[in-house]
Amino acid sequence: MLTAEALEQVVPIFYCSGRSGSVFLHSLLDNHPDVIAMPPVLAGYYEFLTECSKIPHCDVISLFCDYYEVLFQVDSEKLIIGSGRAPGIQLGLDKMGEEGDQKLQVDRKVFEVALREIFEGRSEVDSRFFFQAIHLAYARALGRHFEDRDRAPIIVYQLHNPILQRFRRLLADFPQAQALSTIRNPIQSFGSHATAHVKQGTTNAQTLKYLLQESFYGGEPLLEPQRKHSRAVRLEDLKLKTRPTLQALCDWLQIPWDDALLDSTISGLTWWNVKDSSRIRGFDTTPLKRKHENLFNTFDRFRLEVILGDKYAQWGYEPLAEWSDYSLMRQLLELPFKFERFYAADEGMFQQNRPIVRRFMQTYWDYVHLSEEPRRLLEVLEPADASVGE
Numbered sequence: 001m002l003t004a005e006a007l008e009q010v011v012p013i014f015y016c017s018g019r020s021g022s023v024f025l026h027s028l029l030d031n032h033p034d035v036i037a038m039p040p041v042l043a044g045y046y047e048f049l050t051e052c053s054k055i056p057h058c059d060v061i062s063l064f065c066d067y068y069e070v071l072f073q074v075d076s077e078k079l080i081i082g083s084g085r086a087p088g089i090q091l092g093l094d095k096m097g098e099e100g101d102q103k104l105q106v107d108r109k110v111f112e113v114a115l116r117e118i119f120e121g122r123s124e125v126d127s128r129f130f131f132q133a134i135h136l137a138y139a140r141a142l143g144r145h146f147e148d149r150d151r152a153p154i155i156v157y158q159l160h161n162p163i164l165q166r167f168r169r170l171l172a173d174f175p176q177a178q179a180l181s182t183i184r185n186p187i188q189s190f191g192s193h194a195t196a197h198v199k200q201g202t203t204n205a206q207t208l209k210y211l212l213q214e215s216f217y218g219g220e221p222l223l224e225p226q227r228k229h230s231r232a233v234r235l236e237d238l239k240l241k242t243r244p245t246l247q248a249l250c251d252w253l254q255i256p257w258d259d260a261l262l263d264s265t266i267s268g269l270t271w272w273n274v275k276d277s278s279r280i281r282g283f284d285t286t287p288l289k290r291k292h293e294n295l296f297n298t299f300d301r302f303r304l305e306v307i308l309g310d311k312y313a314q315w316g317y318e319p320l321a322e323w324s325d326y327s328l329m330r331q332l333l334e335l336p337f338k339f340e341r342f343y344a345a346d347e348g349m350f351q352q353n354r355p356i357v358r359r360f361m362q363t364y365w366d367y368v369h370l371s372e373e374p375r376r377l378l379e380v381l382e383p384a385d386a387s388v389g390e
Contacts, residue, residue, distance in 0.1 A: 002145075004118050004132040006152040007036065010174040011253060012159040012167070016181040016378060017218035017311070018189035018211075019196060021235040022160060023091065025182050027264040027271045028238070028246065029156045034149060034255045036135045039093060039104060039266055040158030041070055044082025046169040049127050060125070061115050064134065065108055071138070072108035082161065089275060096269040100279075104267055106141040114140040128173035131155075142267060154253065162214075167222045178253060179230040181378055182238075183219070185317055186308040187301060190215040191292030191339075198342050199276045205353055208343040212360050219311055219377040232378035234315065239285050244383035252381060295339040303332055307365045314377045326369050333361040 011029075015022040023040050030037045048067055052060050069076040074088035088094055093104040115137035119125060125133070135155050139146075146153055159166060162181075171177055183189070193215055197207050221227045231252060237245040246261045264271050264282040272279050280286055296304065305312065305321040306329055312319040323329055336350075340357055344350035368375065 002136065002147065002152065004129060004136045007132040007135060007155050008152065008174070008176075009154040010131075010157055010170070010177045011154055011180060012157045012170055012177055013180045013182070014159040014162050014167075015218075016162050016220075016232065017183060017186065018215040019192040020182040020184035020189050021238065022182045023158060023274065024235070024264065025180065025233060025238065026156060026158045027266055028261050029249075031260040031263060031265045031268050032255065032258050033146075033260065034151060034153045034258075035156050036139045036144075036153045037156040037158075037267075038135055038138050039071065039088075040091060040160060041068065041080060041083045041087045043158065043160045043166070044080060045131065046127065046166055047081045049130070060130065061112060061119070064115075065112055070105075072105050072111070074103045074105045082166075091266075092272055092274050093266065095272060096266065098270050100270075100272055102269055104269055106138065106267075111137055111141040126173075127169070131173060154255065162218060162222055164222050171223070171226070177229065179222075179226060180249075181230070181232045182235055183232045183315055183378070183380070184235040185288075186215075186311045186315075187296065187304050188288070188290065188292070190304070191290070191295050192287070194295055194339055194342065195292065196276055203343045205343070205349070205356065208340075208353060209356065209360075212357070216308070216360075216364050219315075220375060221378055227376075227379070230378055231381040232315065233381050236288055237383055239283050239288055241383045242283055244385070245381070247384040248381050251384065295342065297338050299335075300337045300339070303329070303337075303361075307333070307361065307368065310368050310375055311377065314375075315380055326365075330362055330365060333365060334358055 013022050013026050026037065026040055029035050048064070052058055052063055055063070065072070067078075068080065069078055070080065070088040074094045075086070076088060077086040079085045080087055084090060088104070096102045096104045115133060118133045118137055122129075132155070157170075159170065167179075184192070190211075193211055197203050197211060221230045233245065233249065242262070247257060250257050250261075270281065272281055278286060302321050305319045306323040309319055309321075309323075311317070336354060337357065340353060341350060344353055
């Protein structure tokens with residue numbers, strides 16, 4: 001019988017530079033027979049354990065089940081660290097399955113019994129074992145068994161946010177973790193992230209700063225020593241070069257090909273995207289065609305392509321703009337961008353935000369243009385030889 005201790009390989013997934021399909025990548029690996037994955041609501045796992053450590057003589061299993069109620073009651077409106085309020089609804093886990101009429105939730109009693117059986121005979125449990133145990137218990141609650149496999153499954157974990165402290169704690173438990181990040185055409189990624197804030201009604205100065213910081217400065221490994229164990233996967237490759245890209249992913253993770261990779265699922269149920277995005281399934285290419293013209297005009301796109309040129313070049317995207325006049329571009333960045341209007345409720349707020357955006361854009365342009373050495377972004381996982389077919 002598979003034991004929790006045997007689950008030694010962990011693959012954290014997170015976005016690194018704006019919205020780019022990290023949960024979509026998670027959904028493709030979800031139902032592979034050599035993968036164990038829980039729903040993507042556990043990003044704050046280590047913060048949860050920190051809070052538990054403050055409670056003397058606590059029953060950590062009961063606390064986990066209470067805190068992560070969403071696993072058993074998908075429409076729970078509880079606020080979860082790292083996942084927000086009502087994450088089951090926000091992630092679309094309440095509208096799953098072929099017809100979108102199934103709720104993703106497991107029986108709490110079955111999960112809890114499975115977890116206590118795994119804990120049996122242990123007087124102390126550390127963060128590594130607890131992480132392994134909850135994943136195995138969840139798999140058992142789903143009725144999944146791995147006795148017919150030649151190897152222990154890998155754990156695919158939606159870390160989601162590129163938060164260094166969380167990644168450090170995960171690496172302390174699993175030093176050989178192989179990290180995956182999703183990337184996307186830089187302007188589309190920025191536009192998608194900005195649009196999500198508009199839909200959520202969170203367009204203010206604080207989210208504007210957050211949006212700019214992540215969309216522009218993101219893209220490097222969270223930890224330099226982890227570079228060789230980290231790869232970026234282009235969303236465009238997943239959608240347009242599906243089989244070669246997923247084959248390359250299998251090769252890197254050292255798992256065999258399985259056709260389950262061609263289905264977008266969470267816990268084995270068809271997934272139809274997150275709540276604040278278009279209701280699409282799997283490899284629909286509609287998101288790749290969006291121009292975000294409501295956020296960027298032609299002049300905006302030109303400037304963004306110039307200052308984000310390092311990402312276009314290193315990640316294999318072809319920029320439409322070429323530019324070498326540093327001083328002139330710095331002057332052009334004095335002018336406002338169309339998206340700024342969406343982050344201001346009125347003219348007063350727009351004028352208040354203007355210096356924030358102007359200073360940010362010019363500082364970033366200085367950073368990428370004047371640095372002695374170019375940034376070393378995440379290495380892209382290139383699709384396998386096209387001969388493997390689509």
